[in-house]
Amino acid sequence: MTKSSSKPKDSRAVVTAPPPASRLRGRHLLGIEELSPEEILLILDTAEAMREIAERPIKKVPTLRGRTVVNLFFEPSTRTRTSFEVAEKRLSADTLNVAIATSSVVKGETLVDTALNIEAMAPDMIVLRHASSGACHLLARVCRSRIINAGDGMHEHPTQALLDAFTIRHHKGRLSGLKVAIVGDLLHSRVLRSNVLLLTRLGAQVCVCGPPTMIPSGIERLGVRVTTRVDDAVEEADVIMLLRIQLERMQGAFFPSLREYFQVFGMTEARVRRARPDAIIMHPGPMNRGVEIASEVADGPYSVILEQVANGVAVRMAVLYLLAGGVDDEAAA
Amino acid sequence: MPVVMDADRIARTLTRIAHEIVERNRGLERLALVGIRSRGEHLAKRLADQLQAIDGRPVPTGALDITLYRDDLMRQPVGPQPLVRRTDVPFSIDDRVILLVDDVLYTGRTIRAALDALIDFGRPQSIQLVVLVDRGHRELPIKADYVGKNLPTSRRESVQVRLEEVDGHDEVVVEAEG
Amino acid sequence: MKRLLRGGRVLDPVNGIDGDCDVLIAADRIERVGRALPVENGVQVIEVPRGCVIVPGLIDMHVHLREPGQEHKETIATGTLAAVAGGFTAVACMPNTSPINDSAGITELMLRKAAEASLARVYPIGAVTRGSQGEQLADLAELHAAGCVAVSDDGRPVATALLMRRALEYTSMLDMPVIDHCEDPSLKADGVAHEGFHAATLGLRGIPGAAEEIMVARDVTLAGLTGGHVHIAHMSARGSLAAVRAGKARGVTVTCEVAPHHFTLTDEALRSPVQYDTNTKMNPPLREAADVEALLEGIGDGSVDAIATDHAPHHADEKLVEFDQAPFGIVGLETCVPLVFERLVHTGRIPLRRLVELLSVNPARILRRPGGSLAPGSTADITILAPEARITIRARELRSKSKNTPFDGWELRGVAAATIVGGRTVFTHPAVTGSEVFAS
Numbered sequence: 001m002t003k004s005s006s007k008p009k010d011s012r013a014v015v016t017a018p019p020p021a022s023r024l025r026g027r028h029l030l031g032i033e034e035l036s037p038e039e040i041l042l043i044l045d046t047a048e049a050m051r052e053i054a055e056r057p058i059k060k061v062p063t064l065r066g067r068t069v070v071n072l073f074f075e076p077s078t079r080t081r082t083s084f085e086v087a088e089k090r091l092s093a094d095t096l097n098v099a100i101a102t103s104s105v106v107k108g109e110t111l112v113d114t115a116l117n118i119e120a121m122a123p124d125m126i127v128l129r130h131a132s133s134g135a136c137h138l139l140a141r142v143c144r145s146r147i148i149n150a151g152d153g154m155h156e157h158p159t160q161a162l163l164d165a166f167t168i169r170h171h172k173g174r175l176s177g178l179k180v181a182i183v184g185d186l187l188h189s190r191v192l193r194s195n196v197l198l199l200t201r202l203g204a205q206v207c208v209c210g211p212p213t214m215i216p217s218g219i220e221r222l223g224v225r226v227t228t229r230v231d232d233a234v235e236e237a238d239v240i241m242l243l244r245i246q247l248e249r250m251q252g253a254f255f256p257s258l259r260e261y262f263q264v265f266g267m268t269e270a271r272v273r274r275a276r277p278d279a280i281i282m283h284p285g286p287m288n289r290g291v292e293i294a295s296e297v298a299d300g301p302y303s304v305i306l307e308q309v310a311n312g313v314a315v316r317m318a319v320l321y322l323l324a325g326g327v328d329d330e331a332a333a
Numbered sequence: 334m335p336v337v338m339d340a341d342r343i344a345r346t347l348t349r350i351a352h353e354i355v356e357r358n359r360g361l362e363r364l365a366l367v368g369i370r371s372r373g374e375h376l377a378k379r380l381a382d383q384l385q386a387i388d389g390r391p392v393p394t395g396a397l398d399i400t401l402y403r404d405d406l407m408r409q410p411v412g413p414q415p416l417v418r419r420t421d422v423p424f425s426i427d428d429r430v431i432l433l434v435d436d437v438l439y440t441g442r443t444i445r446a447a448l449d450a451l452i453d454f455g456r457p458q459s460i461q462l463v464v465l466v467d468r469g470h471r472e473l474p475i476k477a478d479y480v481g482k483n484l485p486t487s488r489r490e491s492v493q494v495r496l497e498e499v500d501g502h503d504e505v506v507v508e509a510e511g
Numbered sequence: 512m513k514r515l516l517r518g519g520r521v522l523d524p525v526n527g528i529d530g531d532c533d534v535l536i537a538a539d540r541i542e543r544v545g546r547a548l549p550v551e552n553g554v555q556v557i558e559v560p561r562g563c564v565i566v567p568g569l570i571d572m573h574v575h576l577r578e579p580g581q582e583h584k585e586t587i588a589t590g591t592l593a594a595v596a597g598g599f600t601a602v603a604c605m606p607n608t609s610p611i612n613d614s615a616g617i618t619e620l621m622l623r624k625a626a627e628a629s630l631a632r633v634y635p636i637g638a639v640t641r642g643s644q645g646e647q648l649a650d651l652a653e654l655h656a657a658g659c660v661a662v663s664d665d666g667r668p669v670a671t672a673l674l675m676r677r678a679l680e681y682t683s684m685l686d687m688p689v690i691d692h693c694e695d696p697s698l699k700a701d702g703v704a705h706e707g708f709h710a711a712t713l714g715l716r717g718i719p720g721a722a723e724e725i726m727v728a729r730d731v732t733l734a735g736l737t738g739g740h741v742h743i744a745h746m747s748a749r750g751s752l753a754a755v756r757a758g759k760a761r762g763v764t765v766t767c768e769v770a771p772h773h774f775t776l777t778d779e780a781l782r783s784p785v786q787y788d789t790n791t792k793m794n795p796p797l798r799e800a801a802d803v804e805a806l807l808e809g810i811g812d813g814s815v816d817a818i819a820t821d822h823a824p825h826h827a828d829e830k831l832v833e834f835d836q837a838p839f840g841i842v843g844l845e846t847c848v849p850l851v852f853e854r855l856v857h858t859g860r861i862p863l864r865r866l867v868e869l870l871s872v873n874p875a876r877i878l879r880r881p882g883g884s885l886a887p888g889s890t891a892d893i894t895i896l897a898p899e900a901r902i903t904i905r906a907r908e909l910r911s912k913s914k915n916t917p918f919d920g921w922e923l924r925g926v927a928a929a930t931i932v933g934g935r936t937v938f939t940h941p942a943v944t945g946s947e948v949f950a951s
Contacts, residue, residue, distance in 0.1 A: 022416070042416075049398065049417040058453040061401040091401075112831055132833030133714030134787030142831075153835070155714030190714060217717060218708030252700075321417065325406060 020045050024322050028140050028147040031156035032197040044166050046318035064093035070123040071097045074130040080150050084127050087316035115139050146323050154188050160284050161194035163315040167308050168239055171280050176203030181233040184243025184292050187214040191284045196222050209233035213254045230265050237275040241282045242267055242292045258291050267293045280304045340503035346481040351383035353479055365393040368434040369447050370418055375498040377434040395422035402446035426455040436494040438464040441475035468492050513537045519559030522566050523885040524864045536891045539933035543887055560945035562899050566867045567883050568600025568892030570874035573819035580609025585824040585912045587624035593911035594631035595938040597844040598927020600892035601632035607666040613638035613649040615657035622658055630937050634660040639678050645670025655685045660878040663690035668726050679739025688740040693726035703835045705778040705796040718796055720748030727751040731758035731765050743767035745821045747795035749805035756814050766877050768819040771850040774806050789830045789837035790917040811860050818869045820847045824913030842911045846918050852925025891934035898925045900943045
């Protein structure tokens with residue numbers, strides 16, 4: 001799917017993308033881990049068609065009419081939850097938002113009990129965001145509904161990686177052969193893990209960069225280059241992806257101060273100039289201006305951060321549509 | 334595999350339909366063509382060329398993907414899910430006479446879905462239906478305004494329309510189902 | 512009534528016996544062991560089925576029996592039943608009950624419950640500090656007098672070097688080991704799995720092997736300083752084994768134990784066959800292949816003294832939660848002997864006599880308890896092993912009250928066919944043909 005307006009401008013090896021799959025094999029979307037390159041392309045291609053709906057006067061299609069989707073969010077999130085809600089409503093599904101504030105001190109209902117109680121209302125799909133890695137795997141074992149992972153602990157955030165890939169493809173026409181630099185708190189980031197899996201699966205060259213205290217053990221086994229020098233990472237990059245630094249990381253002595261972090265790793269205009277002239281800057285949000293990214297870069301001409309948000313709805317519509325139409329027998333679970 | 338229309342016949346039929354359109358609408362002023370993906374889209378483009386040849390002015394043409402409006406979508410998934418393609422209607426359909434174009438008219442459900450989709454785009458003055466082949470067996474009260482060929486078939490048969498743009502050559506064949 | 516176990520292979524390494532012998536049991540004692548013993552009147556003769564091996568009763572020196580206070584997970588009655596079903600004639604149970612076993616009263620309660628169940632012997636391990644809070648030493652002499660065989664704050668490390676030093680000095684007067692759960696709390700932090708590729712890609716906070724190794728090094732140094740005896744509980748990391756070896760080489764009184772899951776599984780179990788299976792969550796965690804290989808070597812060359820299960824029952828509800836919320840631990844009493852056979856004996860890593868050392872001789876020696884020997888006059892605690900018997904582990908059929916095991920469905924070869932405590936047969940294994948001959 002090469003757009004004629006953005007042909008690759010150099011002779012780097014470009015692997016022809018495989019044809020997209022005709023359907024998703026799994027009942028759930030728990031992570032990029034379970035998706036083949038063909039399935040990823042199917043989702044991206046379907047998202048293309050979904051994007052056009054946002055440009056119509058009536059931004060709605062009747063496809064999921066009568067279906068109920070529960071947004072079960074155990075972690076606060078405005079951006080992702082709103083994005084899913086808009087996607088669900090554009091497909092005419094009935095949405096139910098359940099926001100649970102959990103305190104580790106107060107032991108309330110277990111996750112399994114909460115989910116089973118919600119299932120009593122017979123939803124078709126549950127979109128789950130939870131602070132524990134593997135929470136959606138637990139629900140997938142216990143529940144009847146299809147589960148979509150909206151972020152589980154430090155593990156994966158598949159729809160984020162999909163919308164990131166969609167955004168990159170929109171600008172670069174392809175993913176294969178691109179140089180992608182991902183900079184930030186690699187250790188705690190589920191966006192990192194999902195993006196690394198997806199980008200390497202579709203043939204991109206990925207370089208990850210962060211403080212030595214925040215590099216996950218054995219990450220190079222996923223096929224990425226690892227460095228602690230951000231200048232090296234962004235050299236000739238086509239895409240620069242910044243990850244959010246959480247302020248509480250300073251408590252764990254991961255780095256001395258935000259000021260030092262910005263000096264050593266922050267994405268400044270000077271650093272961006274080391275990348276290719278048409279490089280794009282991405283961030284899953286919310287941003288800490290002056291920590292992982294300088295304001296001028298965030299608002300600059302190469303930033304596609306707001307597009308990412310817009311694309312999120314189309315990608316999530318594609319995921320909802322493809323999972324809803326999937327095979328329904330238990331054997332496929 | 335009986336060929337019921339060859340390339341020549343298809344071309345003459347489209348020409349005939351183009352003239353009927355001009356005649357019935359007394360001019361092309363508020364007309365626009367919307368072809369149903371995927372083969373309806375190509376037929377619509379051919380008709381647009383024909384109409385322009387007659388009238389001199391270009392006729393706005395768009396393509397409609399009705400996958401998301403089908404009524405059988407989430408029921409019994411049989412085989413692979415249909416791939417959703419982009420809808421591309423780059424003009425306003427308000428107050429226009431829309432010519433909806435499809436290759437084969439059968440149960441009428443595709444047209445029903447297309448009407449639902451069109452209404453979401455705006456409020457046309459009227460909608461007329463153009464089909465290359467009408468094979469009967471309607472399940473909904475849908476009627477074509479312009480028909481290339483009436484082709485009585487049995488339910489066990491299938492009608493295949495092949496077009497140069499997609500299949501490399503033009504023909505309409507009727508196949509007995511295995 | 513006297514009983515004669517006739518014609519079986521007897522393996523008693525301490526007394527140099529390995530061959531076909533008869534064993535005569537009178538009341539709760541072993542009266543004689545020898546070839547072709549004469550049969551007196553009134554003696555019940557048991558023809559030992561072919562393939563069985565008679566060994567000194569097995570001792571699991573690290574179990575959690577959960578009573579008092581957590582009886583929904585296990586009781587002393589169900590736990591000792593699981594023990595004898597696994598071939599163990601005695602177990603040493605940890606003090607992290609509710610309340611903690613830091614006083615004679617709790618110790619006596621445990622012994623009373625064990626006597627009521629009348630299955631496996633129970634040797635209580637007392638707490639090192641009051642409430643295991645790591646602040647003030649518990650009344651160690653009182654605990655010893657009441658029947659404790661060792662002290663430990665298991666679940667946590669002995670909190671400071673100073674406390675560990677004092678505990679080692681004090682217990683040397685009582686001839687008792689201090690058993691330490693070695694981990695540096697700041698390095699362990701809120702980790703839930705071994706720090707490595709699998710935890711990293713699954714998004715689980717890691718516990719590095721160094722967290723254990725550092726504390727082992729501390730304890731070995733202090734044991735050297737004080738002359739006391741430190742026993743390293745559930746050792747899992749290769750660096751820990753290296754520290755133990757170095758200590759032994761210098762003459763420090765340090766012993767160590769390894770649990771079967773640590774030489775059977777690696778951290779790959781976190782993702783395969785099931786991802787985030789909470790039955791692969793324990794502390795110390797399942798480690799990487801290099802650690803497992805090092806432990807296997809240490810078991811083979813004698814650096815590892817004992818195998819102990821760290822049997823840690825948890826109720827199903829407690830384990831059916833998110834991985835990082837689940838409590839650490841798995842049951843082990845009924846899977847130990849089959850795993851030892853499968854991974855150590857049948858692979859040729861260790862001879863059968865080494866199994867007896869690891870599971871009977873050495874635990875008895877470390878706990879200063881009788882056992883590990885079939886010498887005439889010794890208590891008739893005997894385990895009958897069936898090295899070739901094939902079994903399938905079925906979680907729901909375990910006799911333990913809790914079924915939290917990652918080995919459900921495993922097909923293994925080698926099991927305890929019968930368990931005799933004080934001359935009385937307390938268990939015969941239904942899956943071993945012919946085992947019913949041992950029934951009292």
